[in-house]
Amino acid sequence: MSDTRRGMVxxxxxxASNFGLAANVRVNGTTIVVNEVPVIAFKSGISGKSPVxxxxxxxxxxxxxSGTESVSIANNRGNYVVKVGDVVxxxxxxxxxxxxxxxxxxxxxxxARLSYALSLPPIRVASSTIELGVGSVKSIPIVGxxxxxxxLHVEDDLVVAARRTEAGLxxxxxxxxxxxxxxxxxxxxxxxxxxxxxxxxxxxxxxxVNVSGAPAITQTVKGAIEGAVQTQLATADGASTAFTLPxxxxxxxxxxxxxxxxxxxxxxxxxxxxxxxxxxxxNVGLPxxxxxxxxxxxxxxxxxxxGALFSSSLKVGSPARLLYHHLNASDQAMYLRVQAIxxxxxxxxxxxxxxxxxxxxxxxxxxxxxxxxxxxxxxxGSGEVVSIPPHATLPISLRRILPGETVSGLCSLRxxxxxxxxxxxxxxxxxxxxxxxxxxxxxxxxxxxxxGTNPMNDYDRAPYEPSQxxxxxxxxxxxxxxxxxxxxxxxxxGQKPLSSADDLQKLDGxxxxxxxxxxxxxxxxxxxxxxxxxxxASAGYSGALFIVxxxxxxxxxxxxxxxxxxxxxxLSPGSKQDFVITTLPVSGGSYPxxxxxxxxxxxxxxxxx
Numbered sequence: 001m002s003d004t005r006r007g008m009v010x011x012x013x014x015x016a017s018n019f020g021l022a023a024n025v026r027v028n029g030t031t032i033v034v035n036e037v038p039v040i041a042f043k044s045g046i047s048g049k050s051p052v053x054x055x056x057x058x059x060x061x062x063x064x065x066s067g068t069e070s071v072s073i074a075n076n077r078g079n080y081v082v083k084v085g086d087v088v089x090x091x092x093x094x095x096x097x098x099x100x101x102x103x104x105x106x107x108x109x110x111x112a113r114l115s116y117a118l119s120l121p122p123i124r125v126a127s128s129t130i131e132l133g134v135g136s137v138k139s140i141p142i143v144g145x146x147x148x149x150x151x152l153h154v155e156d157d158l159v160v161a162a163r164r165t166e167a168g169l170x171x172x173x174x175x176x177x178x179x180x181x182x183x184x185x186x187x188x189x190x191x192x193x194x195x196x197x198x199x200x201x202x203x204x205x206x207x208x209v210n211v212s213g214a215p216a217i218t219q220t221v222k223g224a225i226e227g228a229v230q231t232q233l234a235t236a237d238g239a240s241t242a243f244t245l246p247x248x249x250x251x252x253x254x255x256x257x258x259x260x261x262x263x264x265x266x267x268x269x270x271x272x273x274x275x276x277x278x279x280x281x282x283n284v285g286l287p288x289x290x291x292x293x294x295x296x297x298x299x300x301x302x303x304x305x306x307g308a309l310f311s312s313s314l315k316v317g318s319p320a321r322l323l324y325h326h327l328n329a330s331d332q333a334m335y336l337r338v339q340a341i342x343x344x345x346x347x348x349x350x351x352x353x354x355x356x357x358x359x360x361x362x363x364x365x366x367x368x369x370x371x372x373x374x375x376x377x378x379x380x381g382s383g384e385v386v387s388i389p390p391h392a393t394l395p396i397s398l399r400r401i402l403p404g405e406t407v408s409g410l411c412s413l414r415x416x417x418x419x420x421x422x423x424x425x426x427x428x429x430x431x432x433x434x435x436x437x438x439x440x441x442x443x444x445x446x447x448x449x450x451x452g453t454n455p456m457n458d459y460d461r462a463p464y465e466p467s468q469x470x471x472x473x474x475x476x477x478x479x480x481x482x483x484x485x486x487x488x489x490x491x492x493x494g495q496k497p498l499s500s501a502d503d504l505q506k507l508d509g510x511x512x513x514x515x516x517x518x519x520x521x522x523x524x525x526x527x528x529x530x531x532x533x534x535x536x537a538s539a540g541y542s543g544a545l546f547i548v549x550x551x552x553x554x555x556x557x558x559x560x561x562x563x564x565x566x567x568x569x570x571l572s573p574g575s576k577q578d579f580v581i582t583t584l585p586v587s588g589g590s591y592p593x594x595x596x597x598x599x600x601x602x603x604x605x606x607x608x609x
Contacts, residue, residue, distance in 0.1 A: 203275020213382030227449025367587030494591030540590030
């Protein structure tokens with residue numbers, strides 16, 4: 001067959017036939033709409049006809065069809081036309097040039113759309129079932145020849161409202177429930193099953209948190225933001241929240257910063273929600289104050305049965321440092337809970353500088369982890385201001401402890417405003433079933449950021465016996481001097497125990513007491529000398545942390561009599577240098593321990609920064 005004869009062959013590609021009812025054809029600008037489906041849009045004029053004229057002419061021809069014609073494509077040497085019965089739609093080559101696509105592709109697109117539109121039943125809805133969230137609006141396409149004449153009916157118009165537009169069916173969800181929306185014309189009928197649910201959460205939301213510090217460090221700011229999202233976000237009952245934090249940094253005193261958190265919330269019988277939460281962080285800039293007392297929750301250290309372990313009153317104007325360190329010496333798991341109880345009619349605002357370790361079979365490691373978290377924030381007075389509603393409790397620590405494990409914590413508590421005092425207590429509880437929110441809190445060093453505050457129960461209201469292990473002024477100032485060529489400078493930590501407020505107890509080892517050691521080193525010789533400061537685990541297995549001239553470092557856990565370097569200084573001839581060492585005896589360690597200043601010894605191992 002010659003190329004000429006091949007080009008003259010009509011490619012009778014039958015896309016549809018016997019579509020039965022006459023098509024509903026209209027023009028929307030330059031677009032031909034068949035049975036509510038846009039099928040052809042003209043962009044170019046031809047033979048003096050504008051795109052609008054072309055659309056109107058083709059639409060008039062299509063309206064005259066009997067309903068039994070088929071759709072085909074004819075090709076004469078690349079000059080494609082689309083035929084519907086005897087109606088010819090030409091000018092495809094011009095349109096293809098205008099759109100920068102092959103004319104064969106455009107011919108097949110037009111033919112396919114026409115075939116689809118002509119093959120439709122009188123009424124077809126794009127979706128027969130739909131789920132909406134309260135307040136949402138959804139548009140559903142409706143196509144077919146009888147659509148312009150169809151009626152709408154909603155079984156329960158208190159659940160959803162429906163209206164018709166050129167785009168189709170528009171549904172507006174009003175309240176949770178189920179209903180049906182019918183679209184009918186004569187014998188033709190389509191039904192949409194509509195379910196309206198509440199949203200798991202509505203977005204955006206704005207939450208507020210208060211912190212303090214000079215500055216409030218990143219660790220504090222990040223934790224406060226996480227706590228706000230987990231406890232303040234308005235959600236459906238039983239919802240779970242996943243979120244992504246933005247980059248978070250320090251916030252200076254008196255500064256307010258807003259951080260945007262992207263959250264996804266899911267709940268049973270509610271639609272999943274995603275959106276932004278704006279968390280406004282206020283650094284309220286509370287003046288830094290010294291802790292007036294040390295609360296020592298360590299009696300007994302080895303807990304053999306559930307019961308009360310410590311209790312005292314936190315008073316306005318009297319900040320307290322709380323140390324808790326307990327080993328599960330029983331044969332079953334138990335819970336250790338430290339909580340603040342506000343049994344008053346006003347909101348109690350408490351500044352917390354936290355430090356809490358997960359349970360550990362190594363008591364020194366547990367104590368060191370808790371102290372590390374605490375001191376890193378304490379250096380800057382960095383804490384979170386938490387509000388405890390009237391007659392409510394705040395979990396400061398909540399841990400499940402297996403037999404042989406130790407839980408340890410060190411935190412500062414300050415009642416900023418509200419009632420004259422609130423109760424703080426430590427209790428050991430037998431194992432019991434808890435829900436998944438509290439289960440999550442067991443793995444957090446700041447459980448109030450997971451479960452928030454909770455109403456008081458009968459146990460919280462029960463009488464309690466105030467602990468005698470309350471130690472005023474938990475600070476020690478000391479000094480140490482070293483002259484090159486003279487005796488080594490030596491300072492002992494935990495050597496002289498504090499006395500309790502009633503003078504009946506002694507704090508052996510001074511655990512949790514903050515030492516400020518004023519050191520002075522000098523070199524009266526004519527040669528430059530390197531001097532080191534070392535920590536020795538004099539009394540046994542131990543670890544420690546230090547702030548030396550503003551540098552923070554943590555020692556490895558040391559075997560008895562082992563030592564590690566915590567500072568090194570270069571002294572030129574005739575020079576002198578003063579510096580301050582800040583430290584505290586760490587729970588679980590063995591004290592007294594020794595700080596020595598001496599010439600650098602070969603092979604000394606430095607502590608970790």
